[in-house]
Amino acid sequence: MVSSIDIAPPFTRDRMQKIKTARKGVNPLLIVGAVVILALVGAGAVRNAREQAIARNWTQVVAVSRDLPAGTRIGIANLRFIDVPRQYVTPDMVKSPVDVVGCVSKIYLPSGEVVTRSAFFPGKQGLSSSLKPGERAITVQLTDDALVDHAIGTGDRVDVISLAAEEGKKYSKTICQDVEVLMAVPKEQLLARQGNTFQNNRITLAVSAGQAELLSEAVECGKIRLALRSQATHEYIKLPGCNPRDLLPESALEKTVVPSGSGNKNDASLLGDIPPPALPSVPDILAAAPEAVQNAAQPAIETIQKPLGWVVEVISGSKKEEVSVPSN
Numbered sequence: 001m002v003s004s005i006d007i008a009p010p011f012t013r014d015r016m017q018k019i020k021t022a023r024k025g026v027n028p029l030l031i032v033g034a035v036v037i038l039a040l041v042g043a044g045a046v047r048n049a050r051e052q053a054i055a056r057n058w059t060q061v062v063a064v065s066r067d068l069p070a071g072t073r074i075g076i077a078n079l080r081f082i083d084v085p086r087q088y089v090t091p092d093m094v095k096s097p098v099d100v101v102g103c104v105s106k107i108y109l110p111s112g113e114v115v116t117r118s119a120f121f122p123g124k125q126g127l128s129s130s131l132k133p134g135e136r137a138i139t140v141q142l143t144d145d146a147l148v149d150h151a152i153g154t155g156d157r158v159d160v161i162s163l164a165a166e167e168g169k170k171y172s173k174t175i176c177q178d179v180e181v182l183m184a185v186p187k188e189q190l191l192a193r194q195g196n197t198f199q200n201n202r203i204t205l206a207v208s209a210g211q212a213e214l215l216s217e218a219v220e221c222g223k224i225r226l227a228l229r230s231q232a233t234h235e236y237i238k239l240p241g242c243n244p245r246d247l248l249p250e251s252a253l254e255k256t257v258v259p260s261g262s263g264n265k266n267d268a269s270l271l272g273d274i275p276p277p278a279l280p281s282v283p284d285i286l287a288a289a290p291e292a293v294q295n296a297a298q299p300a301i302e303t304i305q306k307p308l309g310w311v312v313e314v315i316s317g318s319k320k321e322e323v324s325v326p327s328n
Contacts, residue, residue, distance in 0.1 A: 058083045061114055062094040067192055068109040070154065070183040073126070074100050084114065092116040106130070106182070107154050108189040127182060127204075136212045137182055139204045146225040147203060150187045157181065157229045158205070160215065164222035173241040175214045175224075178234050180206040 065080045072078075079097045094100050094115045103120040104127065123129045127137055144150065152158060160176035183204040190200055203226070207215060218224045245253065314321045 057086055059086050059089055060084070060095070061089065062097055062100065063112055063114050064109045066111050067189075068105055069189060070105055070107055070185070071127070072105050072109075074103050074105065074120070076101055079115065082112070082114070090116075092118055108186055110188065110192060130182065131206060134208060135206045136209055137204055138207055138212050138215055139183075139202055140215060140219055140224065141202055142224065142226065143201060146223070147184075147201065148226060148228050150185060150190060150200075152181055152184050152203065152226065152228055153186055154181055154184055156184075157231070157234070159227040159229060160205075160211075160218075161225045161227060162214075162218040162222060163225065164218070169243060171241060171243050174239050175218060176205075176207060176211045177236050178229060179211070182206050 060081045061084050062079050063082045064074075064078055066078065068074070068078060076097055079100070084093075094117060099117070100115055100120060102124040104124075105119055106121050106127075107119050109115070109119060121127060121130045131137060157178050157180055159174055160179060161172055162175045163170065163172050165171070181203065185200045185202065205215075215224070
């Protein structure tokens with residue numbers, strides 16, 4: 001006996017047949033392709049959303065692509081773009097390479113440093129465009145300690161002290177005051193090991209024509225040192241100069257008189273400018289001598305007291321005579 005459950009209606013069997021046929025006709029590659037397409041679309045949407053977020057919060061500015069010392073003329077190959085948060089962007093930052101190509105840097109720019117307009121000399125003429133009328137630019141080679149340990153930067157003002165010697169004595173004198181620094185090597189450049197030691201100890205100053213002569217003479221004849229000034233002071237002070245005696249205390253300059261007979265070997269040097277006692281004359285000495293000594297010494301005294309004259313030798317045949325002629 002067959003129940004109604006075991007006998008499927010004809011329309012149900014046809015439907016099941018169609019479903020089995022449809023399952024057999026699906027290609028798995030189509031499924032994989034659909035998944036890949038969906039993934040790409042999703043990644044594109046995420047990237048687009050990220051770019052929109054960056055565009056809202058970040059902006060591109062110009063930076064240097066390698067270390068550039070002061071005095072370098074900028075080329076297009078020295079620049080690149082970097083993304084900077086909008087809250088850190090200032091009006092001085094450069095957004096187009098066209099604005100700085102051909103300009104000359106006046107400070108050291110490390111690789112990756114954002115380019116600012118204040119880091120370059122005005123225009124594209126270089127150093128000469130920053131000089132005032134009558135000024136001269138002069139570069140001197142100094143030691144590390146003379147450069148205040150490389151703490152001097154572009155735009156600072158310094159005093160120049162000359163150290164010279166004359167007849168074995170050393171002197172120091174301030175020859176220039178309130179001089180503007182045009183270019184210098186900062187400590188950051190030393191840490192980056194850019195350039196050799198000779199180049200790293202150079203500094204360029206803006207001076208007058210007379211000061212340029214003084215600096216050149218001071219470099220050739222002695223040494224110079226720089227003293228960093230405060231940005232708030234521009235006064236000129238008349239200084240007398242200095243010598244080794246100015247380093248001694250007043251007690252070392254006082255002259256001490258030592259009594260005679262003290263046995264000190266340095267009595268003569270300690271007496272200073274005190275003149276020696278006058279010696280008695282020969283007649284005064286003979287006046288105290290016995291009469292016999294006076295009589296014996298009288299011819300010699302007369303000879304000494306005689307005025308000097310000319311002695312002429314007169315030769316007549318084999319006879320020779322000496323004749324004294326007074327000089328008066």
